[in-house]
Amino acid sequence: MVARFDMPFLGVLIGLVFVLTAAGGPEPSPQSAVPIRVIATSSSVDFPDEVVLTLEAESDARISEVRLYYRLGSRNVRVYGYPDFTPSTRVKADFRIKTGGSNYLPSGVDITYSYTIRDENGNAFETDSFTLEYKDPTFEWERIVRDELVVLYHDRPFDRVDEVAGDVAERTAEVKSLLGLETSKPQKAVIFNGTREASRSFPVISDRASQDGLYAGFAYGDYDLFVLVGLSRSGMVHEMTHLLIDEAIDSTFAVLPSWLNEGLAMYFEPGSGRRDSTVLRAAQRDELLSLRSMGSVPGQPSDVRLFYAQAQSIVHYMMETYGRERMGTMLRAINEGNRVDQAIQVAYGISIDDIELEWQGQLGGTVSATPAGDPGTLGTTAIIAGSAAIAVVAVIIRWLRRIMAGPVAEVDDP
């Protein structure tokens, strides 16, 4: 059962062939009068390992080929594979989509699929399209929609989730305004209750990280969703900000440095704890990371905390000192393909080194009296090996770029 990827235009071609066949002659020949019939389709989720899609069909002639086409989330890439079955006039075909380990698929992803069936008389039949929302069937999931935010949750009072969803939607309106997004695609939040559920539902991460309960959530721009432990306003706003940035900065050529992505996500968190003491301590020891080295999250866990503290501090400085308009200009310049240092020059009229020096110069005055907890975030190219497997067969440049950038993992409070 090998899954292969086809280009989007192949999907269009196939659609076209069927349209042409249907409109082919004035009278359908006896053979084309529904020679292939679908008896049943069903799906089951063996969470978190696999999804099993089953088709039962019959035909007057022996069914020789069943092909399953599926699409994950709103991706442009359609995948196809061949379900297992024994050729016959009546067949039952199973197809398994692996969702665990290196094939990890986050909860909440919509799997949209259809079949084409062929028999030995040369007949072909294309089924309707079906959608399965992949999630743990052990729970009774409920759903709340607020603007473009869709919250999937279970075993929590509706009123509480509704209140938080409303607050998050309100806060993310500010993010959209900064990004120049008038509307956005629906973005799904999948809320887990506690670490036991999360450990079943999160991607494969290092044993150490699992033991430490290091992660609170992961954002997947490719699937327009995030998964999060607990109904946390700041966690939800943080992840929504990542997803909206991912939507707004959509050019093939745009490279958004992690310090900016994470710094903005932290900036919008309501009641976000500042991490200035971490930054100040590093400054006193002359251990600050250079901004130019902060394009991606460091691999060393010991550097991660400082990375987030610095990212938050500098973005806060840029937003508060120069205003949101310039940040918006800079993000647009990045989306037009400028490197971040060029974009800073365009929007702020000074170099990236100068803005870094300015920020360092004012550090002493911003010491927070109470050292905050550090919800921070971990970048994850290395952590989420699963996504890499998908990247191998990526056929669309933008998609490839995003996979390589990896989803964003959030570090829980220590």
Ligand SMILES: [Zn+2]
């Ligand atoms: Zn983040």
